[in-house]
Amino acid sequence: MATSTCTDAFYVNDLDSKQLSAGACPVKGCMSDVKAQLVVYNKKHNLPFCPVHGLRIHGKTFVYYNGGSKEQKELAFKRNIAFNWNFFQAHFIQNTKKVGGHRLSWENSEDAVTYNVFTEMARTQDALRQLLKDVTGTATNKPVELYLWGHRIDLASNTAPYYPHLNQLINELEPGISIATEPDIILRVPGDMLVFIEAKFTSENSLSKDRPAKAGEKPHRVREMVQRYVEQNPFLAEANPFAPDRFPAVIYGQLFRNLVFCASAAKLEGIGKWAVVNLRAQKFMEIRAEEVESEVKELLLPVHQGRFKHYTWERLHEHIKNEADLKNVVSYLEAKSAFCEPAFVLG
Numbered sequence: 168m169a170t171s172t173c174t175d176a177f178y179v180n181d182l183d184s185k186q187l188s189a190g191a192c193p194v195k196g197c198m199s200d201v202k203a204q205l206v207v208y209n210k211k212h213n214l215p216f217c218p219v220h221g222l223r224i225h226g227k228t229f230v231y232y233n234g235g236s237k238e239q240k241e242l243a244f245k246r247n248i249a250f251n252w253n254f255f256q257a258h259f260i261q262n263t264k265k266v267g268g269h270r271l272s273w274e275n276s277e278d279a280v281t282y283n284v285f286t287e288m289a290r291t292q293d294a295l296r297q298l299l300k301d302v303t304g305t306a307t308n309k310p311v312e313l314y315l316w317g318h319r320i321d322l323a324s325n326t327a328p329y330y331p332h333l334n335q336l337i338n339e340l341e342p343g344i345s346i347a348t349e350p351d352i353i354l355r356v357p358g359d360m361l362v363f364i365e366a367k368f369t370s371e372n373s374l375s376k377d378r379p380a381k382a383g384e385k386p387h388r389v390r391e392m393v394q395r396y397v398e399q400n401p402f403l404a405e406a407n408p409f410a411p412d413r414f415p416a417v418i419y420g421q422l423f424r425n426l427v428f429c430a431s432a433a434k435l436e437g438i439g440k441w442a443v444v445n446l447r448a449q450k451f452m453e454i455r456a457e458e459v460e461s462e463v464k465e466l467l468l469p470v471h472q473g474r475f476k477h478y479t480w481e482r483l484h485e486h487i488k489n490e491a492d493l494k495n496v497v498s499y500l501e502a503k504s505a506f507c508e509p510a511f512v513l514g
């Protein structure tokens with residue numbers, strides 16, 4: 168059994184993508200024989216493994232791997248969670264679907280980047296308020312709540328209650344669906360503002376597909392999405408922001424569902440100021456920001472089109488880079504790798 172006791176996390180300065188392309192461990196100067204112990208991945212692939220650095224090697228990227236036991240998997244997650252590990256362990260390891268199914272120990276995990284950056288930003292309310300102002304155009308001096316994957320991040324009280332309306336929304340909009348919609352990030356000023364953020368790191372936004380949904384699946388076809396999320400949506404009966412007559416044959420399904428859930432939640436909460444943000448990384452944006460923005464805005468009635476915003480991790484870095492309290496997360500963004508190269512295009 169391939170195992171490792173390495174507890175280190177590796178950043179741009181530790182890594183050499185050329186070693187990786189040559190089939191070796193990507194940690195600079197590592198001479199381990201990565202073929203000596205292979206690790207079975209997904210029941211069918213035997214992948215190279217560096218026991219010194221505890222890395223499973225996947226072509227152009229790596230995955231932290233310490234072994235197959237529950238404790239070893241947790242250790243691998245911990246190496247990718249740079250901040251607020253105790254909170255993560257207490258609230259996200261046991262009781263969510265995050266663990267196992269999702270790719271938390273992967274170099275390119277968008278969930279790990281999201282958790283690291285946003286939980287640190289939540290330490291200073293200013294950073295969250297600035298982001299809210301940037302995307303809604305309105306300043307607030309009220310407390311901002313942060314939710315990740317539906318759970319409130321309350322580091323001070325070490326609690327992670329579920330977003331109050333998410334179950335109601337899921338019960339009404341997605342009965343019988345096995346994997347319900349789960350907004351990555353929610354920023355909420357109770358009674359005042361609501362922003363849902365769909366975060367991407369190295370992957371692109373997912374598109375609708377022209378195929379029928381199997382039992383328990385969300386709809387794939389645009390027509391079926393409109394039926395379920397707009398026409399049959401009790402929350403939007405009197406306040407529908409969408410223009411379904413203008414929907415093209417293919418849409419950004421995930422972004423559309425974020426708009427639906429955010430609009431519906433805002434209605435439930437009596438909040439007028441709501442918006443949805445698509446947060447992406449410049450280097451991996453094959454589809455330009457303007458294209459995504461114009462395509463998503465087409466789904467909305469003109470008066471609501473300003474509710475969708477495209478944003479980048481780079482812009483976020485620009486906003487926080489001089490905040491003394493956020494030095495750690497600024498350094499994290501600067502040192503973060505993707506495919507063993509700098510992940511972000513920073514000035």
Ligand SMILES: [Zn+2]
Binds near residue numbers: 192220221
């Ligand atoms: Zn190595």
